[in-house]
Amino acid sequence: MSITGKTWYPEAYMFAVTAAFSGILIVFAALTQERVERNELIFLQRAVLVAVGAAAERTPPEEISRIYDERIVAVKTDPQGRDDVDNVIEYRLMAPGSDTVEAIGVPFGGQGYWDQIRGVIGVRPDRRTVTGIYFYQQNETPGLGGEIVTEDFRGRFEDKQLAAGDQPLQIVQAGQEIGDSQVQAVTGATQTSIRLERMLNEDLRAWQARTQEGGQ
Structure with missing residues (x-):
């Protein structure tokens, strides 16, 4: 009698097939998650650099990563804490090869009309003059609230006090x-x-209070 004729064979076969497909899905999910996290990091880095005037909206991802790594210093709420945006007070754009701060990016976020809105607003070293604003997460209505991501709207913030x-x-x-x-x-x-x-305003007030208290 062949193995396929055994009473336990159908169950064993189905178990093996299920295990194989499950393994494939787990590997695929892990690879996909890594790519998603990488893309999210690039979106954030682009928002920081565009807001402070260190990169253009269409700068290639590899160039975004290079400029960010070379010139941005993230000042954390908890110096020993995590590296994600929720633990960052401000992003400082440093002059090449210098300790001079050229601009500051302040992260902000909250509930929009439909979903979360997250972005970065840039200011000059005087901590008053706005250099720009950029959004890296939003799901507002296209043609209406979604227009906040357009160059026209973002340009309205430049040089505001x-x-x-x-x-x-x-x-x-x-x-x-x-x-x-x-x-x-x-x-x-x-x-x-x-x-x-x-x-x-909520996040700018919090940023102003933290930096004044810390003398940053």
Whole structure:
């Protein structure tokens, strides 16, 4: 009697096939997860560099990694803690071969209209003048809230001045007079604009308080 005729053979065969496919899926998932994490890191690094004016939006990923590694110093909330963005107070752009800080990237994030919005806003060493802003995570409505990622909207932040007090920046509706600390909102995206203003101000205030307390 051949082995295929054994009563236990069908179960053993199915177990072996299932184990083989499970192993393939586990390996595939591990490889995919590594690639996803790598892409997420590049998105964050690009946001930092674009916000502080050290790279362009279309700079190749390998160049982004090189510039980031050579010129960015991440100042952590907990120096002994994890390296992810939630433990970073600010990203400092250093002059090549020098201890001079050329610009500072401040991470921010919060709940948008549909999902989380995360980005980096850059400021000059005076800690008041905005150099730029870049988003690395958002799922707002295309053509409405999703317009926050456009060059047109992001350009409205350049050279704005962070104000003292509870609202370092204000996002105001079209038709209103625009001051030194105000940015015109995306037309038709009131809720996204309100939420973006809130998260920016919350994280900018926290950054200002931490850096003042720490003398950084």
